[in-house]
Amino acid sequence: MSLMLLLIVAIVALLIIGASVLLLRRAEEDPLAVRIDEFAAREEAVSIEDIELSMPITDRIFVPIVRRISDFVVRFTPQTTLERTARQLELAGNPRNMSAAEFWILRGLSTVVLGVLLFVMMTRNGAEPTKRILWGLGGAALGFYLPAMFLRSMIDRRKQSIIKKLPDALDLMTICVDAGLTFNAAMQKVSEKWDDPLSDEFGRVIYEMQLGKSRRQALKDMSDRTDVPDVTSFIAAVLQAEQLGVGIGKVLRIQSEQMRVRRRQRAEERAQQAPVKMTFPLVFLIFPSIFIVLLGPAGIQVARSEALKGLTG
Known part of the structure; x- marks a missing residue:
């Protein structure tokens, strides 16, 4: 029984060692070379017409x-x-x-x-x-x-979405910078957290910087693409802080507070415009319906009484 157990263990060990060797060889192989070998091993070369016919x-x-x-x-x-x-x-x-x-x-x-x-x-x-x-x-x-x-x-x-999301994005960037991340890493966190136009723009800035564009030029291009005054002022403050050597965390904190104040001011402005915008539906839609509901039964009764008087007279 013990001999059989040792034989089974030996076979399993050999299988594990063989599988490990094969996996290591595959890991060491260049995937590009493997692809080239696969294409070279084909019996018939693929023509341009075959490639075009395979397209939708x-x-x-x-x-x-x-x-x-x-x-x-x-x-x-x-x-x-x-x-x-x-x-x-x-x-x-x-x-x-x-x-x-x-x-x-x-x-x-x-x-x-x-x-x-x-x-x-x-x-x-x-x-x-x-x-x-x-x-x-x-x-x-x-x-x-x-x-x-x-x-x-x-x-x-798109502009309204960017304006709405900018204060939250700046809050997240402020937290990230205070936690020790760089400004680029903070932008990367914003682009990963949400799926909206502002996050896409931050992601594009990171991508352009990876391709070799300077952060200053990438942020300026973002300002031109969005054409939102809040984004323009934020980017101008960041670039000025970078030029003067001011801490980026302090700038982000000030900008996030300003953006929240502007958002609250816009909400108050819309609330003040609400009565003016409600005038047209009140006068032409709601008031006529109220008059019909209130005066309609009385008008019907008056019409019936006039009709009865005409019949009796």
Whole structure:
């Protein structure tokens, strides 16, 4: 029995040693060399046509078409217009990674689609030719301005999100710096903790610094991308403190207090504007409903009594 047990232990030990040797050899191998060997071991070389056929149909057909159209748009669109559109896309965060030419292609498509759609609808309804043309032109105008309106809305929402999150981000950065972290590590903590435009901007600053850009230039670029006065003042204070040698923790503490005061002031300002904004719905929506509920039964009774008097008279 003891001999059998020793034999089993020896076999298990040999298996463990063999597996360890194989794992160590794989760990020492260069993964790039392994990939090269795999491609070299293929019997047939992969041609460019096979690679293109393996791509999705959208990448094979629609992407080249969009690129050709965008080249045409870039050629015949003023450079100032493209730069202004690119600036607006940057302020909106550009979640789709869309170029200025592609945005103008989208505006052109929406113009044609809405114009033709309304024209066809009015034609089916049997409208006069003048009305068809007017409705078609109205749809085209709506399709032209609708993407710009959506882009403007995205810019406003992004700015409001940054303004709302900035005091909390500065509080976290202040705590991190007081705990002994560097300013770069504090920005990294903010980018990891939340998923919002401000955290994305701090993450982009860290990424640009890793690529070799100076912190001063990366922060200035962040100020240009956000176009928020609070962010601009915060970055200016940080850069000035860095230039003068002032402790960054003290600057962050002062800036966080100022941002909280500004947020409270904005809340008070909105509270003071509430009565003015409530005037229109009160006068045109709520008061008429109240009058109908209060005076409606009395009016019905008066009408019935007048009708009864007319019948008896």
